[in-house]
Each structure stands twice: as structure tokens, then as C-alpha cells.
Amino acid sequence: MPTYPLNPTAASLLGFLHEGPMTGWDLLATAQLRIGGFWSLTQSQVYRELAAMAAAGLIAAGERGRRERQPYTITPAGRAAFAAWVRREPPEETIRFPLLLTIAFGRSVPLDDLGRFVREHREVHAGRLAAYERLHDAARTAGADAYAMATLTFGLTYERAVLAWFASLPEEMLAGSERGDGPAGEATSPA
């Protein structure tokens, strides 16, 4: 066995296929829900990895269902490849946070724009925190295992930290007029 070199995206798909046969569409949805918070993937990647893994014998295509649904089943070789992957040393995380780049070069950004960017991102994170809170509660209620809880707790912790950081920013970075941000007017700019 030459131990086909799995990448983390492919390995995750194999991981989900341990729970039963699934189609690319289902796998994408499952992955985005369960690992999407710390491992992004796209539809295109999913189909590519599935095709590659099928060619390598790690998964087997089943019969098409309705709407051309193409289910895949994990093979013994797939289980072996996954088992080898999951016990490797995980590399460190990478974060790519474009808003922080914009802030790092903030001297060059018109203040109105910078303020708008910061406020918009803050709202996005507030929304994500709310979503994690719902997911976390639901998982706890449903008696999810400690591994699922740990990942959800990470999301919660991360989003709270990001919001705390937003709150710590000096006011100038949050200010700036509303521009293109709703039904204009109403901008109660003080001072």
C-alpha cells in the first residue's frame, strides 16, 4: 500500500463517509456545517477530490439516484488512508484576515471607508457568534460528543474574542460617515 497522500480536504470527506454513503452535494453541506468554521472548502474542490479519490480506489461510486445524485461509499483502502492521515502531526493553523491588512495599512485608507469596513465586519462577526451560540446550544441539548462540542466551543471563543477586539479599537477607526449604507440621512454626527 503506497499510502495515497491525502490532503486535509480529501481526508475530511473520507471522515464524513465513515458515517455512510453520501453524494458530493451532501458532503459539501455536511462539511460546511461541521468543519466550515475552521476549514473552508468549495463545491468545485469537493467534486475534484471525489473524482481523484474514486480513481485512487479510496471511495466507490454507487448507483445514481434521482436527480443524478451520485453516492460514494468509503472502501477499506479509504479507511486505511484516513486512519493514517488522522494520526499525523497536524500543522499549525493559517489565518488570512484581509481586514487586518487594510488596518495595517490604515494610514492610506480614507477614514470613512475604514470606519465602514470595520463596522461591517463587526456585524458579520456578531452574526456568526449568534449562529455559533445556537449551534452550541442545539448540540449540547442533543448530547453531541465531546469532539463536536470542542470545535463549537472554539468557534464561540474565537468569535467572542474578535468582537472584544473590535470593541477595543480606538473610536476613530469605527467612525466615518455612513455612505452607501442604507437610506441615507439620519447621520447624527456629533461634534
Place this chain on the structure above:
Amino acid sequence: MPTYPLNPTAASLLGFLHEGPMTGWDLLATAQLRIGGFWSLTQSQVYRELAAMAAAGLIAAGERGRRERQPYTITPAGRAAFAAWVRREPPEETIRFPLLLTIAFGRSVPLDDLGRFVREHREVHAGRLAAYERLHDAARTAGADAYAMATLTFGLTYERAVLAWFASLPEEMLAGSERGDGPAGEATSPA
């Protein structure tokens, strides 16, 4: 002006070149220090982007110095391209955290391995927090601008949150025998 489509990595290099001519080597070091915490880049990318930007007229190569050092200067076209880039809407961040994948599939990981992975990563983050604390202090003392402080504060906040999350994990996920983890023996396991 067709507004050459900058990617964030190239744009960042242009951003640093506003401070004066620099070589690829210097740019790499500068970038890793100033934005490396939230925007990873490699040596190979730096040279590739510099070559592409020079070809596009955004930067100009100066005379070679000692040791083949090749300094680049930003051109007016480069400043214009950067100015356009920096006021675009920044996309959302992407995080790719392999350890969390390993935990998500933790059911399939031998407990000793999982514990070791978690402990090792915790140490890495403790080290990074310490590094951020030093950088943050130094920057404050040196009177760095609010933009630099904001990015350093992000690093601090993020690393503290990650460590808090590690501390919140159930003990089983941190346990497991020491294996390959130093000069064996001495394992004062209590209880």
C-alpha cells in the same frame, strides 16, 4: 490605466515599498514581522509577485547592491494601484486550523496521539502569546501608530482566546502518555 488586479500579497509588498526601496529579502522579513500573524507568505511568492509587478510597471528595479541585492522602488502606477486596492471592501477572513480537524474526527484518533497533539499546539500558542506581548510592549514604548497597535492587539486577543479554549477542553483530550516528548522518565503522573 487598466488598474492591474492586485492580490493582497502583492498589495502588501507595495504597501511596504511606500516606506522606501527594499529588496525581496527585506520585504519578506518585513512582511513576516508586520503582517505575518494574519497574512502568511513565502519567499517564493515574494519573488514571483515582485517579478510580475516589475513587468507591469508597478515597481522598478534599482541597481544591484552587494550580494546581488536587488532593490525595488514603487512607481506612480504602483502607488495608484495600491491606493485603489486599499479602499476596496476587504473580504472575510479564512481560517484553516488542522488541529481542529483532527479534533473534529477525534473519535478516530488514538488518545495518546490526540493528547500529544493538543499539548504541543498549546505550547506553540503560549510561545506566540509571549512573542506578541513582547512586540506589543515594544511597539507601545516606541510610540507606534494606532494601526500597528490594532494589529498587535488582535494577535494578543486571538492568542489569549486560543489558550482559553485549550484550557476549556475536557481532560481526556489533553491526557495520554508523553511519548517522544523529551528525556523520558520523570512522568509524575498523579492520582
Place this chain on the structure above:
DNA sequence: TGGTACATGTAACATGTTACATGATTAG
């Protein structure tokens, strides 16, 4: 009968990673 959600797939390109090749300069 027309729009929306489902579902798969490809193509083209951009970006990121790893490894290697080459050579200059400095410090010991």
C-alpha cells in the same frame, strides 16, 4: 409554466507550497 432549489461537472486561472540550484559575504 415558470422560477427556485437541487445536483453534477468542467475549464481556466490564481495562488500557495516545496524543493532545489546557485552564488556572495561574513565570522570564526
Place this chain on the structure above:
DNA sequence: CTAATCATGTAACATGTTACATGTACCA
């Protein structure tokens, strides 16, 4: 004189992104 560090660059490949093409089934 030799090892370490500085410094640039390329090649090959892996991964990620965006856009498009195609068709099915459901539901109002």
C-alpha cells in the same frame, strides 16, 4: 578554509477560486 547566513531565482506541483454549462425535480 569552512560553515553559516544572506540573497535571488526557478521548477514542479498542489490547492483554491470563479465562472460557466447542463439538466432535474418541485412548487406555486
